[in-house]
Amino acid sequence: MKPVFMTFTRGDIINFIVLMVLGFLIIPMTITNGYWYSSILIPWLCLALAAVGQQIVMGYAGQLSLGAAGFMAAGAFACFNLILRIPDLPFVGALIISGLIAAAFGILFGLPSLRVRGIYLMVATLASQFFIVWMIDKFGWFKNYDTSGIITAQNIEIFGKSFTSPINMYYVVLVVVAVLTLLAMNMVRGSAGRNWMAVRDMDIAAESMGVSLLKTKLEAFAISAFYCGVAGALFAFTYLKSLEPVAFDIKLSFKILFMVILGGLGTINGAFIGAAFILLFPVVLNFIGNTAFHGSIDATIISSIEQVVFGALMIIFMIYEPLGMAKLWESIKSKIGFNKKK
Amino acid sequence: MSVDSNNILEVKNIEVVYDNVILALHDVSLTVPKGKIVALLGANGAGKSTTLKSISTMLASERGKVTKGTINYNGNNIEGEIPSRMVHRGMVQVLEGRRCFGHLTVEENIIAGAYSRQLSKGDLSAELEKIYTYFTRLKDRRGSQAGFTSGGEQQMIAVARAMMAKPTMLLLDEPSMGLAPQLVAEIFNIVKELNQKEGVSILLAEQNTNIALKNADYGYILETGRVMLEGSAQSLSNDEKVKELYLGISKGERKNFRDVLYDDEKKKNTTALTTKGRKFEIGGPILEVKNISLHFGGVKAITNISFNILKHEIRAIIGPNGAGKSSMLNCINGIYQPQEGTILYKGAVLDQINPNLISRMGISRTFQNLALFKRMSVLDNILVGRKLHTKSNFMQVGFQFPQAVREEKENKEKCEEIISFLEIEDIKNTQVGKLPYGLQKKVELGRALATQAEILLLDEPMAGMNVEEKRDMCRFILKVNDELGTTIVLIEHDMGVVMDISDRVVVLDYGKSIGDGTPDVVRANQKVIDAYLGVAHD
């Protein structure tokens, strides 16, 4: 496939245009109900962004990390405090700085990756999850000494215009996610991605080829934390519309882990597919529970079933399609394409 | 179906499939008479291991199954059997690659072999002593952790362990792999003894056709999943085709690889080797190893070794398995830190050695057991080799700055050159993990070449290859040395290769240097002959 523009092929450019048209034109024109934006599209995009971060550190660089939600919390609270304390700071600026602050945590808690791997590394990243949330909780300064327990996120203002309606917030999120995803795709396809994958597959050989394990691993952690930080800020400002440390608990880290594994480890698509699945499945389940059984099934039973299904799916995918839904999608596409040719 | 009661094993027309799609064996039939040694020969990927695994029923763990044909052991069909039951029936397979229980001691490993038998403590000790009489080397090491013993010892542990299960039939998968001639001879002697004294029937898969035919009664030659040729060991050794293809002996005089290469190229009208002489004359020392000593825990891997490597030469390091060759390379490359000694590069002492630093200095390498990035394509693997020539960071790559785009293009071009040089264009987008062994070795060479290093350390680049593949690899190595002037340090077991293409050789044994000079000088050195070339080389 010969590149047409920089390193993009014709296929890439077509995909890009289709997605942009879909996201910026078709969806806003056809979907008018605010619910779809505030409860489905926005959280999906935010979590997918965090999942992209997780893909970078785990799917591409092969470092087992369970700290995604912690970095999201760092980003969210950083953004809140920046906007609160620095007047006239543009929202996008706040986002970027929040991401950088999260990235700093990423580097700090990524240091153990230089010595350990696998489950050992996972334990170390858990430390980051617990520590960051504890830190935000303990020191009132982060919450602006709010005693009510509920901190409302500020309104988003860009170039003086207020972005508070569902569809406007959707646009903000869409732009940020689109730009960052594009960057991510460039990175994973280029030398950065190859270095990460080399470290993942055979680190001693990678070192012997000149790849610096220190730099590459910390780079992956930093970038991943950046993405999670920005995602966390967006999540708090456009979906939760509040900042509570408890929203960024270990359960969220597990959710994001599931997203990348079920979606397909080592693919950017997988982040989006996985996020969509994890987000939509409970909605569908609730729907079935309410309509088919006329609301007679207890909510806790539904959430228990949800858990069982997620767990079972995890096992099933590990056995039959370890490369996740992204691979499954590829297989289906090629089967259909093959049949079409006939 | 009539079964000859003189045969302990009868395999009839089996077909084997992996993952429901990959056809590994097409139509293989063989018999093993009771008390005899039968050899399964052929190149890597011919299907020898697969055949053994279908007999011992270990295919299932690799998602393979026998889809056609029958296998009868001791008169009974083995369909539906599982490995542990086969062991009860007296058949034990010694898997390829040693596979010892690394954390258990040598003695515990061997005792584990008796798991399937209900032995009293007394019986167990008696059996153990009996095994030790065959494997005297292991008796000395009985308390060491198996993971820290040498390759040869591990192979012995694996066989001893299998013998503790008191098999009536033993399946040996590549017992000589990676071991030097003397050790191989020792192991085969033990195997022969076991066959004669204990009456164990043996089916062995071997790439080393030479040693296999010397010790077997009968042989089958497999190629791409089919039996190509069969016969008594003697008739096979005298077969012309076998001689040429598998024993590397041609009717005429044995030609020097360099000359062969020159003639080949001349025929194709390529101008690679312009003269019979060298393009880059051998210069002064580029790398010097002085008084290096390395030990792991109690095991001394290298003791006071010194030698140098001259610019533009091809330097071979040879020696029995466990002699310290790979460890030496790992010291140069920075993977191991020697406790004593210094390494000089271009006259300057290297204080801090790690793989990263070394690669930046212009030294690159391949690995004995393949260290490719399995989930990446061939092209991507080789592109990683260009890391040292890539200056753009992740931001520039992310935002597709002109420098990043340009570098990517240039690197891709360079890699395409290497790919066509190594003649692997048609697999360049294939995931490396799916390639056969020989091709993977080529890709590893390509990756090392991409670094444009001044010195290439090659650790057994031809292990597991047949004669033709070896010829190809030699051709590439010679070309690289000749065209680019790359200094090459080569670990090899194939004496023919070593003598033909190296300029100088250093010989290691038990961690010490016992010979250093040109091939002819080393060949004539009595110490070397005693330690290593023990078995007369054809």
Next chain:
Amino acid sequence: MISELLFFMEVLVAGLLSGTMYSLVALGFVLIYKASSTFNFAQGAMVFFAVLSFVGLMEFGIPFSVAFVLTIFLMIAVGLATERLVLRPLMNQSEDTLLMATIGLGFVLEGLAQAVWGVEVRRLDLGIKDSPIPWIADNLQLFISALDVTAGLVATAMIIGLTLLFKYTKIGLGLRSVADDAGAASSIGIPLKHIMLLVWSAAGVVALVAGMMWGARAGVQFALIDLALKALPVLIIGGFSSIPGAIIGGLLIGASEKILEVYIGPYFGGGIEGWAPYVLAIFFLLYRPEGLFGEKIIRRV
């Protein structure tokens, strides 16, 4: 001065004993890791599932000992199902794949337990009070909970038993062989299925005992699963594959947790036991990843 020392002793002993409770949970992990080199993320869920079923059965009026035996059978069934449906299909996959599968298993067990028995917190009365033993309090001026002491004794007994099992019995040798190389073990006739079933069932029984101890102290509730996460620093310090390591690691974590909380916690506003053990574990990871007693990772290039 004396009262300060006494207080420290109290904190220390309380910490040590609560540490043995952690050890009980960690033990289940060690068993499975020793036999299959897999970290069983589902162990916490197994603890929860086991004790919840036990309590649930008793609620149906089934007497204590019968319920205990029934639950053991239940855990063996869980072991069987796990071996058949999860372990066998994933026999030759990478460590990470197995890890993910155990995470999935954990979720399944958690969800099942909740769906069947509901979410209310339940009390578990073992007949042992979680309050200071009178004669120790009177004579030594130390307040040590009877439950903690019982847990300590039970844990010690289990650990001694299991250590002996692994080191000196034939089946222990089989387990260690399978842990090193399942394929090679199978090639010399060691029956993998049996070994796996045994190990997972044993881990299930250990989970039940651990759950009973913890349930008696804190009530049988969801938060038990977080226990599993707490066991991780224990394993790091003690070594994933060491049975004595589980108890030493547990003691260390229990003690340091209490001591740090009481003496250093106030400077941080309290609540540091959430992450302090992990930070301690990180230090171990940096300097001695295999823990105090674990097996060094042999990586021959």
